[in-house]
Amino acid sequence: MKKAKIVLSLLLIIAAVALVGYTLSSQGDLHDLVMRLDPQNLAAADSRMQKARDRVLDGLPEGDRTKDLRNLDRYLEGYGPQLELDGENGLELFVYRNGPSLLAAGIALAVIGAALLITQLKALAKYRKPAVYLALAALLYAGVYIVENIAGASSMLMTVLKKGAIYALIAVSMNLLNGFTGLFSLGQAGFMLVGAYTYAIFTIASDSRIQVYQYYDGGLVQFALPTLVAIVLAGLVAAFFAYLIGLPVLRLKSDYLAIATLGFAEIIRAIFQYDGLGPITNGSNLLRKFTTFDTALFPFAVAGACIALIVLLIHSTYGRSFKAIRDDEVAAEAMGINLFRHKQMSFVISSFFAGVGGALLAMYQTTVQASAFKASMTYEILLIVVIGGMGSITGSILASFLFVASSEWWLRFLDNELVIGGVQIPLLRSGFRMVVFSVVIMVMVLFYRRGIMGDKEFNFSSLFKPRVKKGGGVRG
Amino acid sequence: MQFGGVVAVDNLSLHVEQGEIVALIGPNGAGKTTAFNCITGVYKPTNGQVYYQDQLIVSNHPQGKMKALYAGQNKDAYKQVLEPTPDRITKLGLARTFQNIRLFKTQTAFENVLIATHLHRTSNLLTATLRLNHAEEKRMRQHALDMLEVVGLADLKDELATSLPYGMQRRLEIARALATKPRLLLLDEPAAGMNPQETDDLGRFIVDIKQRFDLTVFLIEHHMDLVMDISDRIYVIDFGRLIATGRPDEVQDNPDVITAYLGVDEE
Numbered sequence A: 001m002k003k004a005k006i007v008l009s010l011l012l013i014i015a016a017v018a019l020v021g022y023t024l025s026s027q028g029d030l031h032d033l034v035m036r037l038d039p040q041n042l043a044a045a046d047s048r049m050q051k052a053r054d055r056v057l058d059g060l061p062e063g064d065r066t067k068d069l070r071n072l073d074r075y076l077e078g079y080g081p082q083l084e085l086d087g088e089n090g091l092e093l094f095v096y097r098n099g100p101s102l103l104a105a106g107i108a109l110a111v112i113g114a115a116l117l118i119t120q121l122k123a124l125a126k127y128r129k130p131a132v133y134l135a136l137a138a139l140l141y142a143g144v145y146i147v148e149n150i151a152g153a154s155s156m157l158m159t160v161l162k163k164g165a166i167y168a169l170i171a172v173s174m175n176l177l178n179g180f181t182g183l184f185s186l187g188q189a190g191f192m193l194v195g196a197y198t199y200a201i202f203t204i205a206s207d208s209r210i211q212v213y214q215y216y217d218g219g220l221v222q223f224a225l226p227t228l229v230a231i232v233l234a235g236l237v238a239a240f241f242a243y244l245i246g247l248p249v250l251r252l253k254s255d256y257l258a259i260a261t262l263g264f265a266e267i268i269r270a271i272f273q274y275d276g277l278g279p280i281t282n283g284s285n286l287l288r289k290f291t292t293f294d295t296a297l298f299p300f301a302v303a304g305a306c307i308a309l310i311v312l313l314i315h316s317t318y319g320r321s322f323k324a325i326r327d328d329e330v331a332a333e334a335m336g337i338n339l340f341r342h343k344q345m346s347f348v349i350s351s352f353f354a355g356v357g358g359a360l361l362a363m364y365q366t367t368v369q370a371s372a373f374k375a376s377m378t379y380e381i382l383l384i385v386v387i388g389g390m391g392s393i394t395g396s397i398l399a400s401f402l403f404v405a406s407s408e409w410w411l412r413f414l415d416n417e418l419v420i421g422g423v424q425i426p427l428l429r430s431g432f433r434m435v436v437f438s439v440v441i442m443v444m445v446l447f448y449r450r451g452i453m454g455d456k457e458f459n460f461s462s463l464f465k466p467r468v469k470k471g472g473g474v475r476g
Numbered sequence B: 001m002q003f004g005g006v007v008a009v010d011n012l013s014l015h016v017e018q019g020e021i022v023a024l025i026g027p028n029g030a031g032k033t034t035a036f037n038c039i040t041g042v043y044k045p046t047n048g049q050v051y052y053q054d055q056l057i058v059s060n061h062p063q064g065k066m067k068a069l070y071a072g073q074n075k076d077a078y079k080q081v082l083e084p085t086p087d088r089i090t091k092l093g094l095a096r097t098f099q100n101i102r103l104f105k106t107q108t109a110f111e112n113v114l115i116a117t118h119l120h121r122t123s124n125l126l127t128a129t130l131r132l133n134h135a136e137e138k139r140m141r142q143h144a145l146d147m148l149e150v151v152g153l154a155d156l157k158d159e160l161a162t163s164l165p166y167g168m169q170r171r172l173e174i175a176r177a178l179a180t181k182p183r184l185l186l187l188d189e190p191a192a193g194m195n196p197q198e199t200d201d202l203g204r205f206i207v208d209i210k211q212r213f214d215l216t217v218f219l220i221e222h223h224m225d226l227v228m229d230i231s232d233r234i235y236v237i238d239f240g241r242l243i244a245t246g247r248p249d250e251v252q253d254n255p256d257v258i259t260a261y262l263g264v265d266e267e
């Protein structure tokens, strides 16, 4: 019974999401169409639509506007059925009649589904079938899609979401090593750099290379790989560097890894700017014109899939061994766990995903320059991991979005001078944001040393269960 | 085994037959734990060898600074160097518990035991991550549960290991060692911190698991009643040197042992 209700509610929500998504996307296409129609036909158009149209039309040069109008017939053909049905005003009719009603139906379905789901949350929390996770993931992506359509792809909100997703992946990859295996690495920026460069180098379109590598005769690499292949390659190259570093360093009992990785990050940054490698790395010049993404769905999909893999790993028998090593190396070894092999695995995998994260970051920034991958970038990630809680995946993800949102958005106002009633508010000036930020972090580290989540994970059941302390049970 | 100037285990030769329960006793600081650590690969002996089922598993001769200290002695007896890491020894079938309990602190009793099933995995990183090892995972969990059942902790499986009372933590360590499917079980003071009743139970328990899993048991213990009750043979060491060996009744009456334990020389 419970199961049926859960399935039903999820189906409802998915149907709702599909409807809303469909409405929004068809509105998007129709948008184009409507905007190319004579304004008089839009007399009754809603203000949002009209504003959007004006904005686009204003932005277009005169020539383009007429050119687009010439293509009108072709566009109209695509919408034949509706137009035939509704005649000349078919477009408006679709937008007005079908659009809002579909949207309303979708929202209604979503509300019903969500209400049903909320009554079953308790059961859902226990119900850990892959289908549930897939449905939740689908919901998330649908949500991102809808938000992106409403807020606009280049809004601040979407910027934060994109960068947040990428940072979440990198933070989780660092947490795998620092939080779950107990190895302290400070090379994240270095592995990201390697990933970013690998990705960029292999996806610049062949005909753009002569521009990008203008000082190096178009560079050495003269082909472009498919995006996903290049992303995987970015991870593999980063992983390979980790493997090499790990060979000597991970055999040592004490914590030389932090020093070695920090050194690696600094050296690799210098090497990638070295002029002699220019035909490959473009020396100290920017890499640009490589394949990027324009919808937040891409980083969400890639980062989401990677984080899912890491979570699966952590809950596998290998992940359990990583945690054993973190808790007590001597005991772990006595349980037959090969310390070196398992540390190597964790380090290489962590670096792989840092490399993938670097590739995504390159796509997000649209340009890559080695000098940007400073140690401070590693510290940012480390902070996110600490704020989120060492050993908590959900903590790292949450902290990533919070961190990116505060540093890029919420605290921006601190950098702008503000004059109220002729009085300049003191302190507010460029750079003050970073000061406040540092103070917030210091307070955080001083008073919430275990981070937002400690080593716990966020889950639904914890919202309902009265918190029982794990250790409270037995006393001898 | 020598630490700087301290010779913790000196010219000691131990022999344990299959199916025996053998005890290693001696006053505090006698070198008992150090002997265990040499056998299980935690320390490499300065000069010495370990055989298991007629196979040489650990071997070392004086190196570096130690070379001078052992000049003219038996350093040529052990030419070969074999320094397996402890995990290799465990894989051979020697499992141990620790005197200063070493449970995985952030994990539950069940998780503690589950980790010990990792060494018999057939899955690799990929198949384990993608959950293609369903059957194996199920077997591992069942085995861990069974071992908790054996030590009587099945009801407490979801308790944080370190929140358990002392005696139970020791039993949990035994469950964890058993989960590695050993042939030889090395117990380092399994009754430490237990009251007489618990110690009694533990004695019966050790005999019980020995029979049930067809084990050989080698234990260090200070509780003499327990040692005398269950051991087939006893080795007594003091200052790293063997001072007596034999059946419990033989050892009990040995004047050297009494002297070592009382710590005074009557003469």
Ligand SMILES: Nc1ncnc2c1ncn2[C@@H]1O[C@H](COP(=O)(O)OP(=O)(O)OP(=O)(O)O)[C@@H](O)[C@H]1O
Pocket (backbone or CB within 6 Å): B003, B006, B008, B026, B027, B028, B029, B030, B031, B032, B033, B034, B035, B099
């Ligand atoms: N890692 C080490 N470094 C230096 N000295 C050590 C080390 N381990 C043990 N020792 C020394 O070796 C000697 C024997 O120690 P060991 O722990 O083997 O004694 P024990 O017989 O187990 O004693 P107890 O009954 O107290 O457990 C002691 O003098 C101890 O100080």
Ligand SMILES: [Mg+2]
Pocket (backbone or CB within 6 Å): B032, B033, B034, B099
């Ligand atoms: Mg000891």
